[in-house]
Amino acid sequence: MALPLRAIMAFHATARTGSMIQASQAIGVTPSAISQQIQILENHVGTRLFSRESRNVVLTEAGARYFDMIHDEVEKIELATEHLRGHNSISVLNVRISPSFATKCVIPRITEFLASYPNIELRINATNELPDYSRENIDLEIRHGEGYWSGVYSEKLIDERMIPLCSPGFLDECSLSRFEVKDYALIYSVKNVKQWKDWFKVAGIDIDKPLKRTLFDRAYMSIETAVNGGGLAFESHVIAAREISEGTLICPVKDNPEIWQSSLWIACPESHLSRHKVQSFIVWIKSLLKDL
Missing domain, CATH: 3.40.190.10 (Periplasmic binding protein-like II)
Known part of the structure; x- marks a missing residue:
């Protein structure tokens, strides 16, 4: 039996995009044609490759194994074809x-x-x-x-060094004792592995009053807020590298303890x-x- 190449391409596009509609747009056929080709391939290999869940299609265990085996080869075929058509090999x-x-x-x-x-x-x-x-x-x-x-x-x-950072207009560099940090507005990146509580613990500081906090779920938001004078951020020297090198963020704590994270x-x-x-x-x- 001849290898159903059209069906394989329809399967590959659907597995790659997770959608028969997106696969049809990528290949240039109708969604029903994609569905028919996948059925042809399933009949050819003798097993279900997708399970249908509402409007979505999800690879079965057999389908996932098959996609993993053919993905690189199909991509090579696509690239080789484009190359022969006069395009660069991308x-x-x-x-x-x-x-x-x-x-x-x-x-x-x-x-x-x-x-x-x-x-x-x-x-x-x-x-x-x-x-x-x-x-x-x-x-x-x-x-x-x-x-x-x-x-x-x-x-x-x-490894990322975690540093208290603020705008030079908010505080001067090395102008603050570690024991004064809790008196200032603190900016939190809630998804960082290391947090302000870790800094206070290493610094040997007990928190005896409510902290003034602003919380973000993205570090770049915390950094931007600190640059704009919104308080002290506790951030990675990697993520804030540009601002540190440009001087728009400085460390105001003169006796700052070293804290590192691997994240x-x-x-x-x-x-x-x-x-x-x-x-x-x-x-x-x-x-x-x-x-x-």
């Missing part, structure tokens, strides 16, 4: 990055990556949501957290490490961080 790299790291560190330097790897089409998805690699087309993550997640390869990128990680299935585009991004991101 490899698409899908990277998921935490929003603050993407905003503060990656995007300002992204032209360096694009210049170094002109044959990679980079697609960045800025979210903290963990991907389902069995159904989402994600090559690699820069994941925020405490590390060592089950089911994926993880590698620490950098930026490379994460992906081990099988993805063999992809040249993934290794290219890993090399670049490590180079970007090495001097911080």
